Amino acid sequence: SQQGExxxxxxxxxxxxxxxxxxSYKTSINNLQWYRxxxxxxxxxxxxxxxxEREKHSGRLRVxxxxxxxxxxxxxxxxxxxxTASYFCAPRGNSGGSNYKLTFGKGTLLTVNP
Amino acid sequence: xxxxxxxxxxxxxxxxxxxxxxxxxEGTSNPNLYxxxxxxxxxxxxxxxxxxxxxISSEVPQNLSASRPQDRQFILSSKKLLLSDSGFYxxxxxxxxxxxxxxGSGTRLTVV
Numbered sequence: 001s002q003q004g005e006x007x008x009x010x011x012x013x014x015x016x017x018x019x020x021x022x023x024s025y026k027t028s029i030n031n032l033q034w035y036r037x038x039x040x041x042x043x044x045x046x047x048x049x050x051x052x053e054r055e056k057h058s059g060r061l062r063v064x065x066x067x068x069x070x071x072x073x074x075x076x077x078x079x080x081x082x083x084t085a086s087y088f089c090a091p092r093g094n095s096g097g098s099n100y101k102l103t104f105g106k107g108t109l110l111t112v113n114p
Numbered sequence: 115x116x117x118x119x120x121x122x123x124x125x126x127x128x129x130x131x132x133x134x135x136x137x138x139x140e141g142t143s144n145p146n147l148y149x150x151x152x153x154x155x156x157x158x159x160x161x162x163x164x165x166x167x168x169x170i171s172s173e174v175p176q177n178l179s180a181s182r183p184q185d186r187q188f189i190l191s192s193k194k195l196l197l198s199d200s201g202f203y204x205x206x207x208x209x210x211x212x213x214x215x216x217x218g219s220g221t222r223l224t225v226v
Contacts, residue, residue, distance in 0.1 A: 003157075033214050040222070042120075042204050043158075045214035088157070092212065101148070101173070102215060104158040 002027050003103040004072075004089035012111040019076040021108040023089030032065055032072050033090045037107070043088065046074075079112045086110070116141035120205045120218030127225055133178075133192040135221050137205030140186065145207040147188040148215070149180055152202040164188060200225045 004023045013019050023032070031050045035043040049056045049065045049072065056063045062075040072091075076083055086107040092100065117140045127133060139145050146165050150158040160173045162180035170180050177196060181189045188205060205218040 030212060035215075035217075040202075040220070042217035042219045043206075043215070045216065048214055090215075101160055101163055103160055104150075106155075106157040 002029075002091055002093050003105050004032070004091045005105050006087065006089055006108045008108060009106065010109045010111070012113065013079055015079060015081055015112055015114050017079055017112075019079050019083070019110055019112070021074045021087050021089075021110070023072045023074070023091075025070050025072075025089075025091040027070075028094055029067070029091045030094050031092045032063075033092065033102070034061075034063060034072075034074050035088045035090065035104070037086045037088065039085070043104075046087075076110075079110075081112050081114045084110060084112045116216065118205060118207060118216055118218045120221060122221060123219065124222045125224070127195050127223065129197055129225055130194045133190070133195050133199070133223070135190040135203055135205075135223075137188040137190075137218055138186055139188075139207050142207070142209050143185060145186065145209050147182065148206040148208075149188065149190050150204045150206065152204065154201075158204065162190070195225045197225050199223065 004025045007022045031048050033048045034046045037043045047058050047063050049063050060077045065072045086109050088104045088107040090102045120137045148163045149161040152158050164170050164182040178192050203221045206215040208215050
């Protein structure tokens, strides 16, 4: 398994602004997943982008993937106070089969101020 | 529908006491099950995972153990808690190999 590294560690914006978070990883992947964690809660799966995809949209979320640079970004448009949470990326490698284990970094703490 | 239950939500235990956290999954069969721990301000640390009944893989040597007595039940245990065992414990599952994980709501454990 491999771990993604999110950047920045913390991000504070005003409601209505866009938020961009970045993720870097080290080896080849099958897919990359983004998760959200509200304070004191479990992680929620947001979106999965496969290695042969370059961009994916889901509502106000836009994820890009650049496998040549081993990086991904998550864009949240028109942010709301409810988007305040920690965001984690999880690269899923090609090896491991059914025994695969996702590992998570420290995440990006996004604060959206009303 | 597929759901995951984790309890208790919060727990305060004295040092040296035993621990048992339970996680159950509904609406799926033969899931891969995972226990993670998150210390304050830190990322998630994978503790154990299981691909089937009675099959447990440990990621981090420590005084915790895990068991899977039934297909959709995963238990995290300790015989004697340490202060360093404090944290937020999360159970997760996945079916198949390439999708997203589903997480439980977590247990906040404070060892005093």
